[in-house]
Each structure stands twice: as structure tokens, then as C-alpha cells.
Amino acid sequence: MGGLNVKNTMVERVLQIVAPHPCSGCGKVGTILCEDCKYDIINEPFSGCILCGSYTLYGICEAHASPITRAFTVGTRSGALEELINRLKFHYAKAAARPLADLFNEVLPLLPDGSILTFVPTVRAHIRERGYDHIGLVATYFSLLREMPLTSLLRRRTKITQHTATREARQLQVVDTFEAMDGVDIREKVVLLLDDVVTTGATLQAAALKLVGMGATVWVATLAYQPLD
Ligand SMILES: [Zn+2]
Numbered sequence: 001m002g003g004l005n006v007k008n009t010m011v012e013r014v015l016q017i018v019a020p021h022p023c024s025g026c027g028k029v030g031t032i033l034c035e036d037c038k039y040d041i042i043n044e045p046f047s048g049c050i051l052c053g054s055y056t057l058y059g060i061c062e063a064h065a066s067p068i069t070r071a072f073t074v075g076t077r078s079g080a081l082e083e084l085i086n087r088l089k090f091h092y093a094k095a096a097a098r099p100l101a102d103l104f105n106e107v108l109p110l111l112p113d114g115s116i117l118t119f120v121p122t123v124r125a126h127i128r129e130r131g132y133d134h135i136g137l138v139a140t141y142f143s144l145l146r147e148m149p150l151t152s153l154l155r156r157r158t159k160i161t162q163h164t165a166t167r168e169a170r171q172l173q174v175v176d177t178f179e180a181m182d183g184v185d186i187r188e189k190v191v192l193l194l195d196d197v198v199t200t201g202a203t204l205q206a207a208a209l210k211l212v213g214m215g216a217t218v219w220v221a222t223l224a225y226q227p228l229d
């Protein structure tokens, strides 16, 4: 990262405080996601398998022998949804977390009684850089909307980040990515695992596998689907 990027980043941090947000879809000033653009996203849900993209009722094909039982995805990574995610992840727009939680709330069904809410923890270097765990923020708002506590179940073990890894390298790396946090009994519970963007699904699968090993049934919810080219 060069000096210019660092400076731009600091300018963005300041602008984020003083400037009102334009809508991530239509650019209308006043709110980071206007009602019209919100309903456009909700009306175009992603109804494919998060691992192969083909149409399925449960968000994941039975053919994959995955630790994930059900999967829900707000949409494909495009348009206003992509812009909201990018602002939250790359432009310090914490205000994007609330409408993203709203979208989860619109898209997800009622959860079984006693379900436990958690999220895929973000790489620590990214939390340090942003000043917040972006998906943790979305999960916090979602937990308020659904009146369910948010529980930390997983911790990252590896320092490897995914930006430059190939598909094969990613799949080898992620197996050991997570370790369980002590103290919460999730046996025979449904755990809803939140994440931002699903590409190969390898990270989600590794996290889900850990939770299944702890005795849970795992449902996942992701904001956007973006297959690798
Ligand atoms: Zn709009």
C-alpha cells in the first residue's frame, strides 16, 4: 500500500463523519439505502446453491455432503447490494451495517426456537485496519432485530488471508482456520452462521464443520453470492 492510498483512506474516514450518505443504489442523498432500492434487492433474491450456483430450495444441493444443512443468500454480488457491502468493508461506512442487517431480516425465515446466532469472525488484520468487524456489526444489528443473543463460537487460528490465494490453496488453508471457543453448549441446536460474501464456500464450510463437530445443526446466511471466475 502506497502513501497515497493511506491519505485517501484518511480522507474517507473524515468524509464518512461529515457527509450524508448517498443511496448505494440510486445515489439519492439522505440514506445509505433508500426504500426503493431496498425493495429492488429483496425482490431479486438468489435462489441457487451457494456451492455450485444451480437452483435449489434449500440454498445448498444435497449432492455436496456439506456440513451446512440450509443456506440463505440475500442476492448476487451486484448493484446496490455490492455497493453497500463494499462501503462497509472498504470505505469505513459503518452505517451500511444496519441496512444489511435489515436485508437479512427480510430474507431469512423464522428460526427454530432456541437457535443460536453467530458469525464467521473476520481476519484480525482486517478488523484492525477497519476499526471494526464488519460482519460482526451486521450480526449485532440482526440480533437486535430478531431479539436473539449473538454468541461468539469460533475464533480464527491461521494468519493467512485470502486475497491472493488460488482456489486450491484456499481450500487447503481453510481446513484449520477456526477453533471452537469454550463455554457454550450448542449440542442439538440450530446455529445460524452469518457471513458476508460466499465465493468458493470453503471458509463457510470449514466454520460449519467445526460447529457440526460441536454437535450443532448449521444454517448459514450470507449477504451475497459471487462465484469465482
Ligand atoms: Zn436508492
Ligand SMILES: [Zn+2]
Pocket (backbone or CB within 6 Å): 049, 050, 051, 052, 053, 054, 060, 061, 064
Ligand atoms: Zn450445489
